[in-house]
Amino acid sequence: MARSIKNILFIMFDQLRFDYLSCAGHPWLHTPHIDALAQKGVRFRQAFVQSPVCGASRMSTYTGRYLRSHGAVWNNVPLKVGELTLGDHLRPLGMRTVLVGKTHMRTDRDGMARLGLAPDSVIGARVAECGFDVFERDDGLRAEGPDGLYDPGSAKTYNEYLRAQGYDSPNPWHDFANSGRNDDGSMASGWFLRHASKPAAIAEEHSETPYLTGRAMAFIEGAGDAPWLLHLSYIKPHWPYIVPAPYHDMYGPNQVLPAMRSEAEREAAHPVFRAFMDGPIGQAFSREDVRRSVIPAYMGLVKQCDDQMGRLFGWLEETGRMRDTMIVLCSDHGDYLGDHWLGEKDLFHDPSVKMPLIIYDPSEAADASRGSVSDALVESIDLAPTFVEAAGGTPPAHILEGRSLLPILHGQTPSEWRSFAISEYDYAMHGAAQALDMPPDRCKLTMLADARWKFVHAEGFRPMLFDLEADPGELTDLGADPGHAAIIEMMYGRLHEWARLPRQRTTMSDEAILARRGKSRRTGIVLGAYDEADIDPEQAQIYSRTPPYDG
């Protein structure tokens, strides 16, 4: 049987740094299963997320469109009804589009109500779930505070599962899967960074990553013969930073890489950069004791992810599915882990804005590229058109703003590939906006990166600029340097050309435009004709009929 793409397994990790894999050069963290996938496919080492924050990044991945286009610019901004998502593109090609795990999508309930879309109808359920048919939705965010739950939908099924296993609590997601215990048996919440080195109070097999792997396998096993795309969207290694035994102590402080940061960068920090540094996350991750506590747990979480990849890929191999399943492995953004005096994500240094991206294409056409590493500038919006093309369709360029990666997978060099990558961030809801006293509609950052330069426009401020060749660690911001004015001007030229060409004409394709161009006379719109001699005789005949006549 010939190898070809029938199904697509679209794996996304959450907050997985591009360089926390052994295939990407991490010296201590051994990830043999992910490395093996890279050996079978192509690893992209210049892959950028559309926004270094969960919700916005994912909405771009699922719509194939930039933030400026879909408008769901931060966590919990609903994705507006009417935006097309993966399912809208793939279902007409005969491919089911199914979710196991996280999307961080918020439903546009007002928009659905306005259009009379019932959330329990087939179409309404898809609109409410970012276009996916939900096998299991789990955003892994069952946080609780004085104002209530952050997301009442999170981990509901998982919590039921845990309770059935005997984890007796109203919220075992927090109390067992994401917390440890103090020596006296009392709660050691995983929300507190000092507990990161403790083992989570759960048997490893019941923790979130193995659980979701099992759910994915259950879906695949029952999926039957019709083609599918399964979005297997893990919650980890995202916070809370805590992992069950034996992963909790596989790595120690000695394996914590030194932070990529300098006093000079802190002193000369751009105002927006400074506002993030000065926030509680930046302050915490600037502490070495925090890094030494958190990073080994983070590495353990990644190691567990890799082991689950071993389990999953082994099973796919055994069941013959490797022959016809495309596998895409990526993340929604990275994690600063104290680099640049920051924690989490939000800004555009490599640890935050780059994602690991590995694509395995089973088809023979891809044999030429196996095990290769691509330096093409890739964006997460390239995945949607890749999926469409893999499913046998033609990506609609007036809707999907990315480019299919299939040519690269087939060892071809695509013509006129993008010369710079873009990422956007809206910090209007972030505490940094408060510190900077910025109005909600102007908290916009836009990054442009090419092989040499990384440029960040910050609305209302000077830009940032890094020379990736001379300064690969991105420690010296040249944005205020008059010696780099020409580079900055070039980058603004690129930014502005992109900004001047919004992509909202989604209801008519370029091909349809070309087919209609200059053709209005064919339906009788005869403008600028003085008399019959100025037009087609066939048309003149129509307008010369004197009534009554037969219509």
Next chain:
Amino acid sequence: MARSIKNILFIMFDQLRFDYLSCAGHPWLHTPHIDALAQKGVRFRQAFVQSPVCGASRMSTYTGRYLRSHGAVWNNVPLKVGELTLGDHLRPLGMRTVLVGKTHMRTDRDGMARLGLAPDSVIGARVAECGFDVFERDDGLRAEGPDGLYDPGSAKTYNEYLRAQGYDSPNPWHDFANSGRNDDGSMASGWFLRHASKPAAIAEEHSETPYLTGRAMAFIEGAGDAPWLLHLSYIKPHWPYIVPAPYHDMYGPNQVLPAMRSEAEREAAHPVFRAFMDGPIGQAFSREDVRRSVIPAYMGLVKQCDDQMGRLFGWLEETGRMRDTMIVLCSDHGDYLGDHWLGEKDLFHDPSVKMPLIIYDPSEAADASRGSVSDALVESIDLAPTFVEAAGGTPPAHILEGRSLLPILHGQTPSEWRSFAISEYDYAMHGAAQALDMPPDRCKLTMLADARWKFVHAEGFRPMLFDLEADPGELTDLGADPGHAAIIEMMYGRLHEWARLPRQRTTMSDEAILARRGKSRRTGIVLGAYDEADIDPEQAQIYSRTPPYDG
């Protein structure tokens, strides 16, 4: 009874030039009824349409959003499902939103099918009709060519009406209302400019403008007591340029104003400007015989419109409705009529991009401004927020990109009014794009105008620039003049700031953003906390509960 706004009569003419009214200074065309409305209200003489072409201009007016935002960038590009229109904003305020006449809206049938919206459901019908409840839709475009009808929906009811009056033809819209007869009784189609001076072969009372006036009165009479906005959207003085007696010979060649154009402007024309000049419309309207034939007919059409305003306003006065009906009178764009070697619209010289705009507000708060003329830079997207505020609501600034004009109507000077107006045009489907061999996604023109300068960015070309103070006729394009580089740079600065701040976050208001800013800890998202001491005691308590406990 106190005067106040209960209903809104939103009158739009089609292709009515801003300066073809006596109140705007036309020396021959006397429009006493429109002038009288201006005396009762405010006339805006710096009012710009969002795009100088029917469909795109109207979609901006009805959505309150720029072309870059709604994406329906030219005639027949469907308005995407999900875009909010006037009805979405006004109905929740208790105001019916009803159509009599033209919208030039094309339904996003693919989008409706995707969301399962039936065109015959209440919601589906509104989505299909640009948010209006249709009393009568009539786009007045029953053109017919070798490829069939331009718009099979146009003038259907009107044609039935005409046939009932004895106009016996399959398409009396063309054959009677928009055509005359040659001396031998044969058809003289109104599509041909040489027939413009003939009377249309129809009794004046049955022609389109009186017909739609009557339909509006029928709606109002039957509307009952609930508040309404009626969009009375006339087809005229738009082409075909032909008008019934007695209007066909009220004006003669002696009243045709000289064309505003120069040989120098033709010789030095910007490539895009030249492509439009060189097209059949530009060629035709550059001929003096065409102008002398067409312009008297156009003036007759305007005169007929004014007389119908007399009929309508008189009736509103008699029936007491002037006390509680706001009246807005505008156009969707102008008409070059041979100025600048062009006909019709499409580019940004004043005759094309400016609209007449008169607003009568019956309320006492507006007494201060009656009869005044405003020089505020106004855009057609300002109407939607004006209507929302007039209906008692607060315009949602994250959706509606314009500004309410109510403060100006109340004689106040709004703070931080816009310092420049914007208009956009996409010529991808126009013959000019063929002449220039431009790809469909780059045929974008953007105009910025302030009180002194008018600037047009043309993607792929140098900009155009006019000094409205030194050259009010816009005959000298300074876009290539090195002496104006600083002005051009300033205009690009404005354009780019606007372009960098798209308005697509329509599912969450600025107020909601501010309310959530920095508040994620309130729902338990505790990032950057080393231990309990770093957080609120109430929050610490929640995360310190050791299970089992009561939830």
